[in-house]
Amino acid sequence: MSTEVSDVRPAGRAARPDSPPRRLQVVHGRGVVDVAAARRAVADLLVALGKDPASEHLADTPQRVAHAYAEMLTPREFDLTTFPNDEGYDELVLVRGIPVQSLCEHHLLPFHGVAHVGYLPGERILGLSKLARVVELFARDFQVQERLTRQVADWLREHLVPRGVGVVVEAEHMCMSLRGVRAPGSRTVTSTLHGLLREDARSRQEFFALAGVNR
Numbered sequence: 446m447s448t449e450v451s452d453v454r455p456a457g458r459a460a461r462p463d464s465p466p467r468r469l470q471v472v473h474g475r476g477v478v479d480v481a482a483a484r485r486a487v488a489d490l491l492v493a494l495g496k497d498p499a500s501e502h503l504a505d506t507p508q509r510v511a512h513a514y515a516e517m518l519t520p521r522e523f524d525l526t527t528f529p530n531d532e533g534y535d536e537l538v539l540v541r542g543i544p545v546q547s548l549c550e551h552h553l554l555p556f557h558g559v560a561h562v563g564y565l566p567g568e569r570i571l572g573l574s575k576l577a578r579v580v581e582l583f584a585r586d587f588q589v590q591e592r593l594t595r596q597v598a599d600w601l602r603e604h605l606v607p608r609g610v611g612v613v614v615e616a617e618h619m620c621m622s623l624r625g626v627r628a629p630g631s632r633t634v635t636s637t638l639h640g641l642l643r644e645d646a647r648s649r650q651e652f653f654a655l656a657g658v659n660r
């Protein structure tokens with residue numbers, strides 16, 4: 446998925462790179478869901494599963510399912526707000542326990558859990574809520590957990606230009622709980638590190654310790 450990040454400063458305002466705060470509008474470049482086509486496909490699926498979509502109980506189900514998938518595949522747009530790091534804060538900034546709600550691309554079933562996202566600030570610091578918004582930006586898609594984890598880390602490296610980035614995702618996959626291997630409660634942990642959090646052992650250990658992951 447591509448994302449577009451554009452400057453939303455009002456026209457005529459000086460574009461000084463250090464003017465606080467800086468807001469960049471983040472728009473996802475994902476195809477819009479064709480709800481009508483999805484509704485027809487869900488009705489066909491019900492028939493294929495031996496159900497009658499015209500029955501009283503299922504009459505509105507195709508419409509609901511189509512809307513549910515459209516919602517689950519559409520991240521909210523947001524402003525990426527950054528501030529100059531005037532105090533020269535050079536320690537880790539970490540938000541733990543960010544909810545992750547995504548859909549496995551193999552079975553179209555949910556996987557959900559938490560993300561811990563941290564960075565070592567460079568010239569700018571980020572509005573804290575934006576770490577959770579970036580997780581949503583990539584989670585609202587058909588995904589595998591490894592790619593989701595890496596996309597969040599790569600995106601922050603590109604758009605925040607910190608000295609280091611770390612992302613840990615812990616999630617339970619419904620395709621492993623409800624069906625197949627039927628291992629409810631098992632959680633998959635994935636991580637991606639960039640910059641100093643990858644290269645410097647002390648920073649890496651501190652990140653995993655604060656994230657609550659024992660490595």
Ligand SMILES: Nc1nc2c(ncn2[C@@H]2O[C@H](COP(=O)(O)OP(=O)(O)OP(=O)(O)O)[C@@H](O)[C@H]2O)c(=O)[nH]1
Pocket residue numbers: 549550551588589590591618620621624625626
């Ligand atoms: N690496 C990775 N695998 C995933 C993820 N979500 C689901 N899977 C796995 O994708 C695999 C698909 O394997 P297949 O053998 O093609 O599908 P399957 O027969 O339904 O597999 P079972 O789930 O073992 O019954 C399964 O092992 C799933 O557990 C993910 O986020 N990352």
Ligand SMILES: [Zn+2]
Pocket residue numbers: 549550551552553554618620621
């Ligand atoms: Zn799956």
